[in-house]
Amino acid sequence: MSTDIAEAAPPAGRRRRFSQLSRNDKLVLLVMVGVPAFLHIVLVWIPAILTGVLSFMEWDNVTPISSAEFVGFRNYWQIFTIFDNQLFPALFNNMVLIVWLFLCSAVGIGLAYLLDKNLRGTRFYQSTYYFPVVLSVAVVGFIWKSVMFGRETGLLNMIWPGEPIDFVGDQTKIFEIQFPFLDFPLGLSRNFAALLLAMAWRHIGYIMVLYLAGLKSFDPSLREAASIDGCTEWQTFRRVVFPGLKPINVVVAVITVIEALRAYDIVAALSEPRGTEVMGTLVTNSLTGEGGGRVGIGSAYGMVLFLLCIGFIIWYVVNNFREHES
Amino acid sequence: MSGNYESSPSPSEVGFSLVSRRTLLAGAAAVGGAVVLAACGDDSEGSEGTSGGTETTAAGGGGDTGEVSFGSNYSDEKPKAAMQAALDATGLSVKVNTVDHNTYQEQFNTYIQQPDDVVCWFAGYRMRAFAGKGVVGDISDVWEGLGDMSDGFKNASTGLDGKQYFVPFYFYPWAIHYRRSLFEEKGYEVPTTWDDLLALCEKMKADGITPFSAANDGGWPQMGMFDMINLRTNGYDFHVSLMGGKESWTDDKVKKVFENWSTILDYYQPDVNGRTWQDAATALGNKETGMYLLGTFVTSNFDPATDPAAQEIIDDIDFFAFPEIDPAHGQDAVEAPIDGFMMAKSPKNDAGARALLGALGAAASIDAYLAVDPSSVAANSAAKTDGYSALQKKSAELVGSAKYIAQFLDRDTDPDFAAKVVGKALQDFLSDPTTIDTVLATVEEQKQTYTFE
Structure with missing residues (x-):
């Protein structure tokens, strides 16, 4: 769509476009772009930069900020070497989440594609799958903790025939990977695996609705053309529909990564037993609450998370620009 | 949950009463979106002070001391009423500032920098940490009037410098x-x-x-x-x-x-x-x-x-x-977590704050408190025990006779x-x-x- 505009505008359009705008237009533009930009800078970038500054300081959050001391990279050194048994499992869990949520997104897309076929009872299925999304993530956590996971009274353990399973507290690893730079193995603990189930329950419905909206706007004639050309169902989806919905795919990818990196509420709702730590909980726990006397360490965790996010954003923006150029 | 580790419940959250406290978890969830607290949240203009005239002062109270501001985390209905009764019993003029107890605890770091004259807090390391940072006031002189507190309670109220910074109110073992x-x-x-x-x-x-x-x-x-x-x-x-x-x-x-x-x-x-x-x-x-x-x-x-x-x-x-x-x-x-009070480092009304702390440590105020909310056990050994259940009586004995009172790991460090x-x-x-x-x-x-x- 954007290419149309670019072609329509003559090469020397820059000056002309300016003159086409009335003073009123300019004012509106200034307000509409300027105000959000200003808010964005004040509410997002300044705190982010201050967090960066704080991550090089030691401050107990009680005495005035002027008593904060500059400690160089000490906080980073501490979280990477001394608190390595918290940082690396958290990073690992976030990575597991990215992979897992992409799988869930694929399932969500599959469901959306099926439901788009106007099966009988589509609406029923849609609302069923979408239902968990209506709940706040913290509530999802509480539901799973009390209703599903309970060792003595949980639904899953009532169905399960063998010895009861401790879904919340069992931190033994399902698989382990030994990294050369660590003196302990990283792996997926059983309680985090259980947590992944709860997250999938919510994420699949979310992606499904998003994709369904995209499918509704998809030009049916393209699909017809594909079937006239003798495409199978899978080929139609793989070669026509999926590439045709690229904007939605990008949104889904972005949402999936963001959800994986910012995971926090559901872990906190399950009272964050050992084995389920994610970056979000490490940051929050160091910065807030009565124990929030470790501003430097918390900020350092925050910066690690920030760099992960920014890495992804840069990759995304670069990719986007490259495509626009070609 | 609002980003905190869970901690052991404070005596003010869990009483001996028969009242269900299942709401504890739900309450914690509800604060999830808790609004940031501006130093002191809702001003509940609770006490007009002097319910019995300023002249009638309770133990330790010193005549016309003027108004004392009091930061309270007794935010639930019953404890709030009970605390009001206890403050009334002191006979001093007190301006109460009640804040939701979860919020209070979370924001305490910020709050203590510009606190009310007398603030509610916990004994043990959690008191010592603030005493060590010099943000709360030395009240050793108040302790001279608190003869009914056992040594265990005095130890739990003492900072590392040997001075007292805390007045115990009640506890659970x-x-x-x-x-x-x-x-x-x-x-x-x-x-x-x-x-x-x-x-x-x-x-x-x-x-x-x-x-x-x-x-x-x-x-x-x-x-x-x-x-x-x-x-x-x-x-x-x-x-x-x-x-x-x-x-x-x-x-x-x-x-x-x-x-x-x-x-x-x-x-x-x-x-x-x-x-x-x-x-x-x-x-x-x-x-x-x-x-x-x-x-x-x-x-x-x-x-x-x-x-x-x-x-x-x-x-x-x-x-x-x-x-x-x-x-x-x-x-x-x-092991018995104790709730009680500390004084601001430089209270606006110094004499009044000390009088209030002395009066709150006396048996009369905890008696008034327990009359409204009988779910706690008084730290003061002279407090009335006739309203106690068997378990409460036993708790009072157990802790009253103990030489040392630890506060629970997450309060002791x-x-x-x-x-x-x-x-x-x-x-x-x-x-x-x-x-x-x-x-x-x-x-x-x-x-x-x-x-x-």
Whole structure:
């Protein structure tokens, strides 16, 4: 769509476009772009930069900020070497989440594609799958903790025939990977695996609705053309529909990564037993609450998370620009 | 949840009453979106002060002291009314500033920089940390008028410099709970030594009863077990010194604690880490398990309003002090989180603040408090006890006679260190007791990054 505009505008359009705008237009533009930009800078970038500054300081959050001391990279050194048994499992869990949520997104897309076929009872299925999304993530956590996971009274353990399973507290690893730079193995603990189930329950419905909206706007004639050309169902989806919905795919990818990196509420709702730590909980726990006397360490965790996010954003923006150029 | 580690419940949150406290969790969830508190939230213009005229002053009150501002976290309806009654009983003119108790605790770091004259807080390290930072006032002179407080309470109110910074109000103790009827039925005796305890566990096991109810969801309940075994094995002084960061966690003394602990782990309910304290309490109520080390709030799991059998269970629950391990220490220490008050470093009304603290420490104000909300046990030994239940009377005796009162691990040391380092280590230990050496080495390494008061 954007290419149309670019072609329509003559090469020397820059000056002309300016003159086409009335003073009123300019004012509106200034307000509409300027105000959000200003808010964005004040509410997002300044705190982010201050967090960066704080991550090089030691401050107990009680005495005035002027008593904060500059400690160089000490906080980073501490979280990477001394608190390595918290940082690396958290990073690992976030990575597991990215992979897992992409799988869930694929399932969500599959469901959306099926439901788009106007099966009988589509609406029923849609609302069923979408239902968990209506709940706040913290509530999802509480539901799973009390209703599903309970060792003595949980639904899953009532169905399960063998010895009861401790879904919340069992931190033994399902698989382990030994990294050369660590003196302990990283792996997926059983309680985090259980947590992944709860997250999938919510994420699949979310992606499904998003994709369904995209499918509704998809030009049916393209699909017809594909079937006239003798495409199978899978080929139609793989070669026509999926590439045709690229904007939605990008949104889904972005949402999936963001959800994986910012995971926090559901872990906190399950009272964050050992084995389920994610970056979000490490940051929050160091910065807030009565124990929030470790501003430097918390900020350092925050910066690690920030760099992960920014890495992804840069990759995304670069990719986007490259495509626009070609 | 609002980003906090869960911590052991404060006496103001869990009483002895029969009122259900299931709302605890839901309440925590509700604060999720809690609004940022501007220094002091809703001004409840509670007290017009002088309900009986300023002239009638209570113990320690000094005539015309003017208005004192009072920062209160007694935000629930009943405690709020009870606190108002206690303040009225002091006969002083008090301006109350009530803030939701979860918010209060979270924002305390900020709040204490510009506090009211008198503020509500907790005893032990949590008081000492602020005393050490010099943000609260020395009230040793107030303590001269507090003759009815036992030494245990005085120790718990004393900063590292030997001065007092805290006035205790009420508390609840931790002890081993059991069902009296089960012990009678099976002919079990209350154990007073470690060997007795182990023998009793064997007997229970033979009878098909799991000896210990055990929970650790939230990471705090098992801290109580660590505290008690450490207090009995190594004594109160070592415990305080370990909590204050002055002892090594790789010391043989600490290893001995975990050795002792390992011997009773066999008698625990399986899968400790995922169980909530409520579920473990239910098992005790059902006589599936024989004993349960928890605060006296264990009875709040049973709600007569929803379950007709609950009242019988509540009346049947009794407790005993943790058995002796080393005769050198006997059973001299008890664990009992205390709630009370501190004074601002430079209160606007200094004389008034001191008068108020003295009056709040006197028996008259806690009596007035308990008349409205009888769910607590007074710290002051002269307080009226006729309204107490059997469990409350026993608690008052247990703690009143104790030489040392510990405050619970997450109140006796840096809260961040407690939750993030020790709490996680205990979870690791309980998940696999054989890893204890690595676990303790990690605690010691991570401890070095904290500055203790």
